[in-house]
Amino acid sequence: MSRSAVWHPFTQHALEPVLPTIARTDGAYLETRDGRRILDAISSWWVITHGHRHPKIMDAILNATETLDQVIFAGLTHEPAEQLASALVAMAPAGLDWVFFSDSGSTSVEVALKMALGFHRNSGAPRSRIVVMEHSYHGDTIGTMSVGARGVFNAAYEPLLFEVDAIPFPAAGRIQETLDAFERVTRDRQAAALIVEPLVLGAGGMLMYPAWVLAELKRLAERSETLFIADEVMTGWGRTGTLFACEQADISPDILCTSKGLTGGSLPLAATLATDAIFHAHYSTDRTRTFFHSSSYTANPIACAAALANIGIWKEEPVAERVAALSRMQSEKIVRFSDNPRFENVRTTGTIAALDLRAGNAGYLAEVGPRLRAFFLHRGLLVRPLGNVIYVLPPFCVTPHELDRLYASIDETAGLASGSR
Ligand code: PMP
Numbered sequence: 001m002s003r004s005a006v007w008h009p010f011t012q013h014a015l016e017p018v019l020p021t022i023a024r025t026d027g028a029y030l031e032t033r034d035g036r037r038i039l040d041a042i043s044s045w046w047v048i049t050h051g052h053r054h055p056k057i058m059d060a061i062l063n064a065t066e067t068l069d070q071v072i073f074a075g076l077t078h079e080p081a082e083q084l085a086s087a088l089v090a091m092a093p094a095g096l097d098w099v100f101f102s103d104s105g106s107t108s109v110e111v112a113l114k115m116a117l118g119f120h121r122n123s124g125a126p127r128s129r130i131v132v133m134e135h136s137y138h139g140d141t142i143g144t145m146s147v148g149a150r151g152v153f154n155a156a157y158e159p160l161l162f163e164v165d166a167i168p169f170p171a172a173g174r175i176q177e178t179l180d181a182f183e184r185v186t187r188d189r190q191a192a193a194l195i196v197e198p199l200v201l202g203a204g205g206m207l208m209y210p211a212w213v214l215a216e217l218k219r220l221a222e223r224s225e226t227l228f229i230a231d232e233v234m235t236g237w238g239r240t241g242t243l244f245a246c247e248q249a250d251i252s253p254d255i256l257c258t259s260k261g262l263t264g265g266s267l268p269l270a271a272t273l274a275t276d277a278i279f280h281a282h283y284s285t286d287r288t289r290t291f292f293h294s295s296s297y298t299a300n301p302i303a304c305a306a307a308l309a310n311i312g313i314w315k316e317e318p319v320a321e322r323v324a325a326l327s328r329m330q331s332e333k334i335v336r337f338s339d340n341p342r343f344e345n346v347r348t349t350g351t352i353a354a355l356d357l358r359a360g361n362a363g364y365l366a367e368v369g370p371r372l373r374a375f376f377l378h379r380g381l382l383v384r385p386l387g388n389v390i391y392v393l394p395p396f397c398v399t400p401h402e403l404d405r406l407y408a409s410i411d412e413t414a415g416l417a418s419g420s421r
Helices: 055-064 079-091 105-122 142-146 155-160 175-186 211-223 245-249 276-282 301-316 319-337 368-378 400-412 414-420
Strands: 022-026 029-032 037-040 096-102 129-133 165-167 191-196 227-231 255-258 270-275 343-349 352-357 389-392
Touching (some): 079 096, 105 270, 175 211, 211 245, 270 276, 319 400
Parallel strands (some): 191 227
Antiparallel strands (some): 096 270, 343 352
């Protein structure tokens, strides 16, 4: 066989010369070309919610192709996008009345940042500083890297990244520091927006903080008229136990970014939801106030049809009950690691569970990371630790028995840590 021409994301080809070929997906499983079944314990980078190839989503995609493919979305509209926008407004936190479509989590964040700057500029008092939370991740484009944590992921691009104000992660015992820092950086009323991952910081290491902190940040943001951007790209669609994580803090952000689970994880699509005030700051007969953002595949009709089918599943099937049951199972199964000295920071939020393996070195490049991944894969489990952080973020169709198998393997990883010291 000739060598592959594919350059894979977040993959060091010198260390991983041959990658398994996935030939089929089904429910909680990926199946390799040679027939191995791998439990997708990370929902294929956090996108799959109900399970791979949910029949209603697959049918909706097939049906959509009977009438539509891509249609330019500037100056024209179509039914799947209209219906989806109405459904999203009805389901999202109150006050998010406008839906701007794009095609990935990163673009939904870029759109959010541009809306925030456009809002202040068009309101006659331009602001340009963005406040971010330490350890955040919002994507891999230049703009989203700028508002994300600096580190090994983006060191090479540092000269191109813009400056932001970072507030500390609200770790237990240090929460007041976070709130004070936010109050300080917004006191001069020059911050355009705060962008946060609500409740769980994903790529930063599945770091979790309580809902009341989110509510407090929102209150402080209002006081200084700083727009509040909730990046729910990872946390949305049930992952944290509620449809959107913001619900748990009982807040409505000014801007909300969603992608990943929007189509149940089946097709790329994203949406940035905004308030009427933000829309109206751009609404004018003066064309210079237009919101100047587009991507070719904005509101792809087939992806919109998949998202509508996903929403149908949320309405017709007991998804909330599944999410609650999975959340319960995750807490029950991970708790036994709390008194295991090989692990620390055992934590869950909704369907997400994480723990840190005590290893010689921590961080994304922790030496134990690749060994853990290989260890799990060998056992038919797709787990991609973030350095020494092992997390379980499965599709909602995962069974108790499958979780047992997974946690039994996590138990065994304690042996790997000792070797790395
Ligand atoms: N925001 C968050 C919170 C994310 O977790 C991610 C992706 N993991 C993104 C944005 C970027 O999404 P995408 O990879 O679809 O561009």
